[in-house]
Amino acid sequence: MHTTVGIKHKSNILSLVVDLFTRKELKQAGFTFSNTQYTTAKKKASQENFSLCDYQRHRPLSKAATSTEVKALVIKYLYNNSRDSCATIVDSSLANEATTSMEYSSSAVYYLEIPKRDIYKKLQADYPDLKLCLSKFYKLCPKNFKKAHKKTDMCQVCIAGKKAERKLQLLLSRANYTIANRKQLEDAVHLYQQHIFFKNRQQQCYKNSINRTTSSSCVVIMDFKENLKIGGGPVETGANFYHKKQVSVLGFAVHYQDNTGTACIRYFDYLSPILSHDSLFIIGCIRKFLAHSFMADFSQVCFWSDSGPHFRSGELMHFIFEQLPQLYDKQFYMNYFVEYHGKNIVDGHFGVLSRWFKEAEAVQDIHTIEDLLRVFQNKAQAQQYHNKTSYLSTEFDLYLRPEARTHIHKLRVENFGSYLCFIRVGNKLFASTLSTLNSIDYAKVSFKIQKVKDNRKTKYAPEYQVIDIDVPIVVGPQSKVTLLNRVKLTHADTLAMKI
Numbered sequence: 001m002h003t004t005v006g007i008k009h010k011s012n013i014l015s016l017v018v019d020l021f022t023r024k025e026l027k028q029a030g031f032t033f034s035n036t037q038y039t040t041a042k043k044k045a046s047q048e049n050f051s052l053c054d055y056q057r058h059r060p061l062s063k064a065a066t067s068t069e070v071k072a073l074v075i076k077y078l079y080n081n082s083r084d085s086c087a088t089i090v091d092s093s094l095a096n097e098a099t100t101s102m103e104y105s106s107s108a109v110y111y112l113e114i115p116k117r118d119i120y121k122k123l124q125a126d127y128p129d130l131k132l133c134l135s136k137f138y139k140l141c142p143k144n145f146k147k148a149h150k151k152t153d154m155c156q157v158c159i160a161g162k163k164a165e166r167k168l169q170l171l172l173s174r175a176n177y178t179i180a181n182r183k184q185l186e187d188a189v190h191l192y193q194q195h196i197f198f199k200n201r202q203q204q205c206y207k208n209s210i211n212r213t214t215s216s217s218c219v220v221i222m223d224f225k226e227n228l229k230i231g232g233g234p235v236e237t238g239a240n241f242y243h244k245k246q247v248s249v250l251g252f253a254v255h256y257q258d259n260t261g262t263a264c265i266r267y268f269d270y271l272s273p274i275l276s277h278d279s280l281f282i283i284g285c286i287r288k289f290l291a292h293s294f295m296a297d298f299s300q301v302c303f304w305s306d307s308g309p310h311f312r313s314g315e316l317m318h319f320i321f322e323q324l325p326q327l328y329d330k331q332f333y334m335n336y337f338v339e340y341h342g343k344n345i346v347d348g349h350f351g352v353l354s355r356w357f358k359e360a361e362a363v364q365d366i367h368t369i370e371d372l373l374r375v376f377q378n379k380a381q382a383q384q385y386h387n388k389t390s391y392l393s394t395e396f397d398l399y400l401r402p403e404a405r406t407h408i409h410k411l412r413v414e415n416f417g418s419y420l421c422f423i424r425v426g427n428k429l430f431a432s433t434l435s436t437l438n439s440i441d442y443a444k445v446s447f448k449i450q451k452v453k454d455n456r457k458t459k460y461a462p463e464y465q466v467i468d469i470d471v472p473i474v475v476g477p478q479s480k481v482t483l484l485n486r487v488k489l490t491h492a493d494t495l496a497m498k499i
């Protein structure tokens, strides 16, 4: 048998008998084999590897070609932790069945609800024996699973509404459905359509409001940028990577027309070590912003923001409609985008800031908020020089808030959340569910003013000493013991003597 078998299986056959006889006995019994073949057979016998499979070079699991099952598993985990985009037309399959059977489509776009790293951890916890390293996992993630950057990607109403629409279509295509089921789905679809109506109309109102700006009437969009992390530079050590400090950025984009009737945009960004993105932060920045000489020429200021709780608050309403009219002889408007659809021009500007930050960090250390301020100011100046404009397109300032919190003043309006636009005329407050600026859409709303104690805690980025990050190791641990012992053993008077 050993002599007739193919060369690649000789050691396999030999391995069956190799432990029973000595090398000599085997030779005497008529086996012919080389030394290598004998050693291989011995090895196979000790591993109890008695198979006639073709020889394969041993590869560590992580280097082995990842099977399609692992890839499928990765996709399944990504899929279960993401939403399908409301902007993508997914195939006719129904999302509600996704819980039972996966209907992943490589042409659809999915937005991950949690970071990829966390999905990897879940997968690892469920399959502890699976040999899959994080970098390989990243490689296996298809490109159509994206991080949700824009707030619009995460609009629950749009996502659920699209699902309800598809379910209703499918239900109607089948003969056997209950009236109650149909009614429920129709109601859900109806709500979704109303949401879309307000979203679209309010976006149109926003565009109109920008088109209506003049040299004395401006539109101001305010938004928080995702925090920046300072403390890095061209050479990053492990230590300063973990000691990065966050910086808040609140941006104002001002749309207006210059004296020649040309539409212009200018940005004002406030950098702060304060991490509590509350109404007090916004109020402090609006104060600084309106005090800027550039804002002096406007008699009408139309604020726009998303419906985040720090913007949509009685506190901000009080500031805009009670306090600002006492400080400035201007007409103020407050407008809100429909929930989760506040994506606006500031997002694009924030992208520029992130790029400037990355570019600067690659060539210099940015340790303090003042460093960051200078970096941005230099970038803006370079841009002005490059574009040959007569003014800086972006101005930067710090917001530090030296004063302590005392009280919160609130202007409370009934059904506040339902309105998207507010204007104060004299002592009356008018509100509308759309920013049409058409008087028939506006109703007088009653309001109450409240004063409560401000018990909120201001959250700051933790302080750390930049120079202390990398403490030079003067002596090693063993030498340290020796040295300290030496100190102990030395007379105090001697130690007190100057070298």
Ligand SMILES: [Zn+2]
Pocket: 155, 156, 157, 158, 159, 195, 199, 340, 341
């Ligand atoms: Zn939506």
